[in-house]
Amino acid sequence: MKPEDLLPIKTFQQLLDESKAKLKELKFRITNLRPGGVFHTLMEIGHQGLADLYSLLGKITPQIYLDTATGFWLDFKAADYETYRWPAQKTLGNVVFGRNAPGGNKIIDAGKIVATEIDLSGNRLKYIVAAKTVLEAGQLEVAVPVKAEFEGAAYNVGAGQITFLLTYIDGIDYVRNDDGWITREGTDDEDDESLRARAKKKWNTLSVGPGADAYRYWASQVPGTVVIDVDDQHPRGQGSIDVIIASTSGIPTQSLIDAAQAMLDKKKALCANVLAVGVEPVVVDWDVILYVDHELADLNEEDRTEQLAAIKAQGEEIIDIMFQYGDTEHADIEKISIRYGVIREQAIGNLLKIDYVIKPVINQPAADVPVTSRQLAVKGTVNVTVLIAS
Structure with a gap:
């Protein structure tokens, strides 16, 4: 039973019909109750307000239950x-600014902007330098703190995605983000x-002796945390408990692990030996062939090349989104299972959603990639080839 079913919600017409029947039963002196009559119109005005109240009750009732x-x-x-x-928060991290030859001191002012490539929708993710940094004389590279332009898990991009310097800095030749560049994960609402x-x-x-579910709850109170498992079978000796966590973007940063540990230390029993542990990455490389409808062969060379490039980019983007465990914007794309790892059929189903793709062939991984309760599948190299079916 739904909560709104607890109340006898009545429609406008039901209320009007009941009133007419009651007036006839009482032998009311006004007998012209047909639509358009003066008395009928007055009844409609009064009953509309009552019907609106019933409708409001039907909407409010479900909101009083968790x-x-x-x-x-x-x-x-x-x-x-x-x-x-959890409120949405911006991604924080360090991006490498570099030059091709040694030189003098170069100042990288706060407010400079770096970005990813433009995606298929014509958008790009931008990051703003958060603090003034100096590339010292004789050095080729320096790590510069940046923050995402807006909140959201979409800004937790993989290594090598941030490659554009949108605001010119004399003497800086390139930018890049390396593995482990994120210092705080961005999250969606x-x-x-x-x-x-x-x-x-x-x-x-609320129990006197907290169990695994209590530790799972406490760790999950830290924004951006995904609790994979709680090992309460004394993994590090008698009385020890490991809380295995990931982040909404995959492998947790040390700052997220520290925040989860601080929360557990605050809540755990005095005698408990509880440790927040980051998941171990299981790197999964991808080699995929997307066979597309033969009708693309009828396009002229320029249009065909553009269409095949767009399909290739879509394939790469879908594989990337599959590993974004905290993503909520792409509900139509099934994410990699935290518990079961990579399932090839799941990836094939996602890739078949690309227009013109009739058959995805996954050469790598050659089989499903299972994970343990202490592991998490993460994206490795991705190679997507698009071929026109014969």
Whole structure:
């Protein structure tokens, strides 16, 4: 039963018909109750307000229960459980600024902008230098702190994606982001289902001796954290517990692990030996052939080349999104399973959503890639080839 079914919600027409029947039963002196009559019009005005009230009750009733509340109503309900929605936050990290030959000191002022390539939608992700940095004389490279232009998990890009310097700096020849460049993961606004699930887990923390579910709840209170597993079978000796975590972008940064550890230290029992542990990466390289509809062969060479390049870029983008564990903007693309790892059929299904693709062939990985409770699949190299089916 739905919460709104608890109330006898009536429609405008039901209310009007009931009133007419009651007036006839009472032998009301006014008998012209046909539409268009003066008295009927007055009845409609009064009953419309009552019908609106019934409609409002039908919408409000689900919002008073944790299982069915949404939006701001869910925020208020979750607050009763001392659980609050994660706000979106910007990605922070370090981007390498470099030059091809040694030279003197070069100042990189705050506010300079670096970016990724333009994607298929004509957009690019921009990052702003967060603090003035000096590339000292004789050095070729320096790591510069940057922050994303806007909040969101989309800014947690992989290594080698940030390659453009949009604001000119004399003496700087290139920029790049290396492995481990992120110092704080960017996150989207937490969705309703995630907040609801965390609020329900609050009950697990109320026992005198907290169990695995309590540690799972406490670690998940740190924005950007994805709790993979809780190993409470004494992994480091009697009384030890490991809380294995990832981030919404995959492998957690040390700052995220430290934040989770601080939360666990604050909440755990005094005698408990609890450790936040980052997942171990399982790198998965991709070699994919996308066979496309033969009708593309009828295009002129320029249009055909452009279309095949667009399909290749879409394939690479889909594989990238599959590994964005905290992504909420691409609900149509199934993400890699945190629990089961890479399933080839799942990837094939995602790639078949590209226009003109009739058959994806995955050469690598050659088989499904399972993971343990302490591992997480992460994207390695990606090679996508597009061929016209014969």
